[in-house]
Amino acid sequence: MHMQSDWEVLLNGNPQEIRQLCTWGHSINYFRLWGGVDDRNDCPNDDFRFNSNLFEGQTQEGVWQITYELLNLFNGASALLEREPYKLSIYKILLEGGELSRQEKRNIPGMLTKPAISRQAWSDDLRKALGTSQKISLMMLAAEHEDIYLFLKFLDQDSSWITYYKILDTLETWERRKGLKAFRSKRKEKKFTCSANNFSLNGFDARHGFQEMMQQPAQVSMTIDEGHQFITGLVKDYLQQAHPQFVKFR
Numbered sequence: 001m002h003m004q005s006d007w008e009v010l011l012n013g014n015p016q017e018i019r020q021l022c023t024w025g026h027s028i029n030y031f032r033l034w035g036g037v038d039d040r041n042d043c044p045n046d047d048f049r050f051n052s053n054l055f056e057g058q059t060q061e062g063v064w065q066i067t068y069e070l071l072n073l074f075n076g077a078s079a080l081l082e083r084e085p086y087k088l089s090i091y092k093i094l095l096e097g098g099e100l101s102r103q104e105k106r107n108i109p110g111m112l113t114k115p116a117i118s119r120q121a122w123s124d125d126l127r128k129a130l131g132t133s134q135k136i137s138l139m140m141l142a143a144e145h146e147d148i149y150l151f152l153k154f155l156d157q158d159s160s161w162i163t164y165y166k167i168l169d170t171l172e173t174w175e176r177r178k179g180l181k182a183f184r185s186k187r188k189e190k191k192f193t194c195s196a197n198n199f200s201l202n203g204f205d206a207r208h209g210f211q212e213m214m215q216q217p218a219q220v221s222m223t224i225d226e227g228h229q230f231i232t233g234l235v236k237d238y239l240q241q242a243h244p245q246f247v248k249f250r
Helices: 015-025 061-081 119-130 134-141 146-155 163-180 186-197 197-206 210-214 224-242
Strands: 007-012 034-040 043-051 087-095
Touching: 007 061, 015 034, 015 043, 034 210, 061 087, 061 134, 061 146, 119 134, 134 146, 146 163, 146 224, 163 186, 163 224, 186 224
Parallel strands: none
Antiparallel strands: 007 043, 007 087, 034 043
C-alpha cells in the first residue's frame, strides 16, 4: 500500500503564485506543496510539486483522477477570485521517483470525500488552510459542502454565458434551500439575463434561439467580463452568507 509521501505531482502553472503557496502550503496535508528551489545550485527554479493525504492507499488510476479533481477545484477557486487566472495543470506524476504513464481524465460524478483521518486532524488542516490560502481552503470546504463544490466545478469550465447561467440557476436553487438571498440589483440581473439569452449578441453561446429573440426588444448588452464580475459577485455574497464561519472575501 502506497503512502502519501510515495507520490509526487509535478505542476504547471504560474511560478510566482505557486512559489508563494509553497511558503504556506507545505504543512497542509490535503494539498501539500513544495519546491521552487534548486538545492544543488542554491537558486530558485520552477520545479513545484504536491501530494495529498487523499493519495493514501490509492492505485495509480485513483491518484490520477483525484489529482484532476483537486486541480479542477483549485482552478475553480482561482476563477472565483480572478478573471482568466493561470490554471494549474499536471506536468507529470511520480510514484517512488518513477514517472507514471499519463491517464486521461474520466467524467466521474460526485464530490471528493474527505481523507480517512480523524475529525481533529481534518480541522487542524482546514484551520491552517483558512489562515494561509483562500483557494486551498475553498478546495477543502468543497469536500464537505455540496454548494461550494458545485460553484467551483462550474467556474472551472469555459468562460461563457452558458456556464454563467448554469451558475445562476445553481445559486437560485441553493438560495431556496438555505433561505437566503445574495445581493444583486434588478437592473444588473436583467442586463445579465438579456445578454445571456441574446442570440444576436452571443450567437451559438446564447441560451435562446433566433426566433425567440426576434420577438424580444433590444436590450443594453453586458460584456462577458461584466458577466463574470456579476456572477462571481453573487457567488461570493452567497458563500459569505451561507458559510460565514469559513468564508470572508475582502
